[in-house]
Amino acid sequence: SQQGEEDPQALSIQEGENATMNCSYKTSINNLQWYRQNSGRGLVHLILIRSNEREKHSGRLRVTLDTSKKSSSLLITASRAADTASYFCATDSVDSSYKLIFGSGTRLLVRP
Amino acid sequence: DGGITQSPKYLFRKEGQNVTLSCEQNLNHDAMYWYRQDPGQGLRLIYYSQIVNDFQKGDIAEGYSVSREKKESFPLTVTSAQKNPTAFYLCATRQTSTDTQYFGPGTRLTVL
Numbered sequence: 001s002q003q004g005e006e007d008p009q010a011l012s013i014q015e016g017e018n019a020t021m022n023c024s025y026k027t028s029i030n031n032l033q034w035y036r037q038n039s040g041r042g043l044v045h046l047i048l049i050r051s052n053e054r055e056k057h058s059g060r061l062r063v064t065l066d067t068s069k070k071s072s073s074l075l076i077t078a079s080r081a082a083d084t085a086s087y088f089c090a091t092d093s094v095d096s097s098y099k100l101i102f103g104s105g106t107r108l109l110v111r112p
Numbered sequence: 113d114g115g116i117t118q119s120p121k122y123l124f125r126k127e128g129q130n131v132t133l134s135c136e137q138n139l140n141h142d143a144m145y146w147y148r149q150d151p152g153q154g155l156r157l158i159y160y161s162q163i164v165n166d167f168q169k170g171d172i173a174e175g176y177s178v179s180r181e182k183k184e185s186f187p188l189t190v191t192s193a194q195k196n197p198t199a200f201y202l203c204a205t206r207q208t209s210t211d212t213q214y215f216g217p218g219t220r221l222t223v224l
Contacts (some may be wrong), residue, residue: 031211042116042202042215043155088154090213098143098162098206099170100213102154 005103006089012109019076021106023089024069030092032065032072033100037086046074046087079110115139116216118203123221125190125197133188133219135203143206144186145213148172148199155202161186190221198223 090100115138147155157170175194
């Protein structure tokens, strides 16, 4: 079952611009995590935000969480060509025994 | 990818054959997970194990089997009962203190 749904499905921007990806989910969560996947590779953990947090930063990444709207956003500032990848949100629901449920991802292309 | 290894990187199987995918970790994490990823899709949970000698079915366990005899190892067998096994398979561990999941590099299975 898909819990998180990312929007947009694909995003193409110029190097230096900001990229914003959104994630919506359906049930109450313990935390929400964002991952990056380069083509044909494993997933790399970017950031985890807990249900009692509203915003977190890590380098050029900023994640927000709105539990009332059941949504999260990932902002990548000053994008680089190396940021080209697929980005997934994953939710850890309160009744899921630490199982992550992934969305279908946003494919980001950063043009040099 | 950290301390998680998956082998082989590519695997080809004839219809009717069982194959076993290896996942080994040296992170000393108790929980381990197997996910399946189809092209352009997010990850779906096959099986997970919170502790040695214990495992539970995920959302798409039919046609798969696992064992967890050692903390370091969580092999996945794709049986002939799995109707459409061609996919990218990802193993993960969870760090209890942070709830973060870490992923291996994946195994791409193709049925000929």
